[in-house]
Amino acid sequence: MTKFNLNDDNVVVVIGSGAGGGTLANELAQKGVKVVCLEAGARLDYTEDFSNDEYGMFGKISWLDKRTTSGDWQVAKDFPGLPAWICKTVGGTTVHWAGASLRLQEHELRALSHYGAIDGANLLDWPITLSDLEPYYAKAEDKLGVTRTNGIPGLPGCNNYKVMEAGAKKLGYQNVHSGRMAINSEPRDGRTSCRQLGFCFQGCRMGAKWSTLYTEIPAAEETGNFEIRPLSHVLKIEHNDAGKVTGVIYADKDGNHQRQSARVVCVAGNSIESPRLLLNSASNRFPDGLANTSGQVGRNYMRHMTASVYSVFDNPVNMYRGTTMAGIVSDESRHDPSRGFSGGYEIETIAMGVPFLAAFLLPGTWGRDFTSVMDAYDHIAGMWIVGEDMPQESNAVTLHAAEKDQYGQPVPNVHYDDHQNDLAMRRHGLDAGARIHEAVGANKVIETPPYPSTHNLGTNRMSANAMDGVVNKWGQTHDINNLFVSDGSQFTTSASENPTLTIVTLAIRQADYIAEQLGKGNI
Amino acid sequence: MSKSGFNRRQFLETSGRTVVGGVATTSVAAMIAPGGAWAAGLTTLDEPTADVLLRVCRVMFPHDKLGDDPYRTCVGGLDMKAAKDDALAKQMKDGAAALDNGGRKFLKKDEAAQVKALTAIEDTPFFKTIHGHVIVALYNNPKVWGHFGYEGPSFPLGGYLERGFDDIDWLPEV
Ligand SMILES: Cc1cc2nc3c(=O)[nH]c(=O)nc-3n(C[C@H](O)[C@H](O)[C@H](O)COP(=O)(O)OP(=O)(O)OC[C@H]3O[C@@H](n4cnc5c(N)ncnc54)[C@H](O)[C@@H]3O)c2cc1C
Ligand code: SF4
Numbered sequence: 001m002t003k004f005n006l007n008d009d010n011v012v013v014v015i016g017s018g019a020g021g022g023t024l025a026n027e028l029a030q031k032g033v034k035v036v037c038l039e040a041g042a043r044l045d046y047t048e049d050f051s052n053d054e055y056g057m058f059g060k061i062s063w064l065d066k067r068t069t070s071g072d073w074q075v076a077k078d079f080p081g082l083p084a085w086i087c088k089t090v091g092g093t094t095v096h097w098a099g100a101s102l103r104l105q106e107h108e109l110r111a112l113s114h115y116g117a118i119d120g121a122n123l124l125d126w127p128i129t130l131s132d133l134e135p136y137y138a139k140a141e142d143k144l145g146v147t148r149t150n151g152i153p154g155l156p157g158c159n160n161y162k163v164m165e166a167g168a169k170k171l172g173y174q175n176v177h178s179g180r181m182a183i184n185s186e187p188r189d190g191r192t193s194c195r196q197l198g199f200c201f202q203g204c205r206m207g208a209k210w211s212t213l214y215t216e217i218p219a220a221e222e223t224g225n226f227e228i229r230p231l232s233h234v235l236k237i238e239h240n241d242a243g244k245v246t247g248v249i250y251a252d253k254d255g256n257h258q259r260q261s262a263r264v265v266c267v268a269g270n271s272i273e274s275p276r277l278l279l280n281s282a283s284n285r286f287p288d289g290l291a292n293t294s295g296q297v298g299r300n301y302m303r304h305m306t307a308s309v310y311s312v313f314d315n316p317v318n319m320y321r322g323t324t325m326a327g328i329v330s331d332e333s334r335h336d337p338s339r340g341f342s343g344g345y346e347i348e349t350i351a352m353g354v355p356f357l358a359a360f361l362l363p364g365t366w367g368r369d370f371t372s373v374m375d376a377y378d379h380i381a382g383m384w385i386v387g388e389d390m391p392q393e394s395n396a397v398t399l400h401a402a403e404k405d406q407y408g409q410p411v412p413n414v415h416y417d418d419h420q421n422d423l424a425m426r427r428h429g430l431d432a433g434a435r436i437h438e439a440v441g442a443n444k445v446i447e448t449p450p451y452p453s454t455h456n457l458g459t460n461r462m463s464a465n466a467m468d469g470v471v472n473k474w475g476q477t478h479d480i481n482n483l484f485v486s487d488g489s490q491f492t493t494s495a496s497e498n499p500t501l502t503i504v505t506l507a508i509r510q511a512d513y514i515a516e517q518l519g520k521g522n523i
Numbered sequence: 524m525s526k527s528g529f530n531r532r533q534f535l536e537t538s539g540r541t542v543v544g545g546v547a548t549t550s551v552a553a554m555i556a557p558g559g560a561w562a563a564g565l566t567t568l569d570e571p572t573a574d575v576l577l578r579v580c581r582v583m584f585p586h587d588k589l590g591d592d593p594y595r596t597c598v599g600g601l602d603m604k605a606a607k608d609d610a611l612a613k614q615m616k617d618g619a620a621a622l623d624n625g626g627r628k629f630l631k632k633d634e635a636a637q638v639k640a641l642t643a644i645e646d647t648p649f650f651k652t653i654h655g656h657v658i659v660a661l662y663n664n665p666k667v668w669g670h671f672g673y674e675g676p677s678f679p680l681g682g683y684l685e686r687g688f689d690d691i692d693w694l695p696e697v
Contacts, residue, residue: 052676055663158683159691169697195682205678315693320673322688354673358662366583366645366654367638374662375586378672440694 002224004036009261011036012514013248014268015234015277018092019503020487021268022212023143025228026220027511033518035226036260037217038250040233040269041089046214050203054356057202061095063088066411067272068400073416074449078363083414084303085452086270090230091213093270093454094500095203098325099182099210100348101146102497103137106130107335108343108388111493114335115342120419121390122300126492127464127473133505140505144182144210145189154178155185155194158322160349163313163381167436168329168347175330179348182210182501183323189215198351200324232258235407237265237281237290237483245290245483251407264482264514264523268507271301271456271489275397276412278460278470291477291485294467297460298398300391301414302494303453305422308350308384309433310361311442312376319351319381326351332432333387333496341424344496345387347433352382361448373446381437385429386455388496390419397459455499460489474513475506482523486510561595567605567612573598575619575629580657582637586670593667597660601653611652618649 004011014025017039025037041061044050051057063086069076075083087093107114109126117123141149148154157165157178168176183200184193194208207214220226231253238259239245247261267274275298279289289297329347336344352360354377362370373380395417399410418426434445463469466478475490477483488503495502517523565573580594605612622629622640629640644650661667668675677683 052678055659156689158688162689162691162694166694166697170695194684196684196688197677197682198688199677206682315691316672317691318672318687321677321683321686353675354668354671355659355663358658364654366641368585371585374584374671375588 012264013262016268022216023507026216029220029223029226038232043090043230052199061089071416094211100498101501108495136505160319161327167439170439178327196322266484268487275459300458301395302458305387308448311437312444343388350384457491460485572619
């Protein structure tokens with residue numbers, strides 16, 4: 001396996017090996033660029049280390065370092081120390097993800113001009129258009145093997161999906177199908193197809209679901225241009241007098257500090273750790289943190305408007321059998337202010353086993369109202385609503401004034417207040433979900449509050465104007481031309497779609513740009 | 524429905540514990556004679572405390588078709604935690620005693636009165652500790668899954684592809 005010297009200042013350092021970092025690293029390595037990927041988590045083998053155990057896998061691969069919360073969002077009450085459900089492992093959150101892979105819509109990339117200014121929202125247009133992204137979306141869909149693209153058949157619908165489909169069609173919804181999923185419906189790319197295990201959130205034991213852990217990372221290794229260092233937690237990015245970044249300090253598996261030199265640094269630690277790292281890298285020259293002239297690092301934190309509907313039926317459903325996110329209704333994913341809010345939302349199935357459903361259904365509740373629902377477990381169907389939430393400057397990842405992590409660094413606080421638009425959309429979505437299930441005979445509908453955030457976005461957002469955001473349309477920071485952001489924190493607005501396909505798309509596009517700029521000697 | 528915080532500490536504590544939890548659960552279960560008293564013994568909690576806790580667990584999460592064993596397993600888990608945590612042991616003992624105060628034994632009350640007594644203390648650390656423990660210890664115990672119609676790990680059986688992932692037969696034609 002290739003190893004690079006700590007003093008090698010010709011390498012691109014990528015921080016994080018998830019959707020953004022893992023993809024970017026592989027794309028660069030394929031072009032002959034030397035890459036060192038530093039990943040805080042351990043490297044697991046899906047054929048040995050993955051099990052169908054909800055708490056077991058959560059404990060094994062989640063990011064459990066201390067975090068705090070504030071704001072009026074329900075997550076701060078239900079899970080005060082767990083604002084987000086994110087992984088710390090090689091592969092990042094692509095180990096836990098469900099695989100729903102949707103393109104953003106043209107109007108969503110122009111949220112400000114299309115919706116108009118909204119009180120209290122820091123809306124902005126993306127500095128790129130759908131036509132800029134389309135060729136890269138095509139590459140990303142091919143890479144992930146997304147069903148219903150590239151001639152790949154859709155997955156067969158499981159019981160939970162069939163309930164949603166029947167209800168939605170009865171109500172007249174048109175865009176209802178078993179999803180565009182980064183899950184093999186037939187063997188592809190050296191990986192087998194889905195056997196409907198029903199444990200997608202626990203890491204796919206079949207390897208049927210795309211994860212950088214067993215796709216991008218080994219592919220990058222084969223080039224000889226790439227080294228991944230697991231259990232390497234980056235603490236600080238360093239720069240020189242000219243204001244260019246020169247390397248990173250990280251804690252290795254034994255907690256010893258190491259310094260890796262770098263020609264370029266790309267931050268892809270997901271939307272809480274990425275801004276935190278920039279803020280923790282403050283220096284005399286950049287007292288407010290790296291790349292933070294605009295003051296926008298950590299701000300405009302978005303997590304999607306979410307909620308779930310679980311309904312009890314007279315007859316069995318057995319929702320746990322089969323893919324977790326097994327289908328979608330897209331009709332509500334449009335901008336139609338007559339509904340009382342801007343932007344739209346998707347409706348997707350979701351299912352959990354008994355252990356997690358008990359924990360998440362109605363956090364903190366007890367007594368017969370709760371247990372009577374659990375008693376009907378095999379008669380329950382579930383769906384998740386996920387929609388565009390408003391960027392708000394005050395929704396932010398900041399450094400905690402007193403609390404420190406295991407490395408002595410300030411922990412991140414995640415502040416989030418729901419915007420009126422988010423609340424109106426959630427109400428609409430919960431009602432739509434209930435109607436779908438009631439159309440096929442639900443006799444009881446439960447409104448489940450948001451889980452810890454799985455979609456974390458916006459905290460280093462893209463902007464045309466350097467004062468409005470942190471990075472330009474290539475993910476290059478406005479302030480420092482050899483410092484890039486390569487994950488979901490680049491999102492200017494959240495749109496209604498699950499974000500990962502777009503994160504991968506931006507990473508492929510960014511790799512082209514970085515390689516070109518390196519070639520020209522610009523960075 | 525009543526509320527108590529299911530917080531991160533409890534979540535992590537419990538999720539961390541269940542990495543080895545399969546083992547913990549079965550050894551606790553083995554320690555306790557089925558359907559009987561605290562036979563093989565409690566390590567830390569006294570029997571009157573354990574008896575009250577057993578009832579508290581069931582009133583919190585009443586599943587009439589479940590016998591006492593899974594609830595005893597929950598109390599056994601609390602006992603094991605208390606063995607390593609004096610503050611928890613005291614919290615359990617004091618909390619159980621407080622439910623018995625005023626000369627009216629918690630265990631002698633009917634369920635409605637017991638629910639009332641628990642509702643009155645649902646914001647206390649005592650209640651929240653038990654709630655956070657039991658929501659995991661009860662529902663993450665493979666022995667109760669059959670009751671809920673949940674089949675658990677499917678990989679060893681080849682998934683549900685040929686085992687009913689799409690066998691629903693009562694939906695209207697669309
Ligand atoms: C249960 C669940 C289901 C999901 N389902 C879907 C879905 O169906 N569709 C979809 O589009 N999205 C889904 N998501 C979201 C998706 O997983 C994320 O959007 C995506 O993985 C984010 O990519 P990222 O590159 O920003 O970060 P990640 O994939 O989280 O990768 C970040 C990596 O950086 C590492 N890291 C962080 N800080 C440091 C540091 N200081 N030093 C070194 N390493 C560091 C982390 O350990 C991690 O491995 C789901 C998420 C969850 C939790
Ligand atoms: S249902 Fe399919 S995608 Fe999900 S874990 Fe199982 S094999 Fe993997």
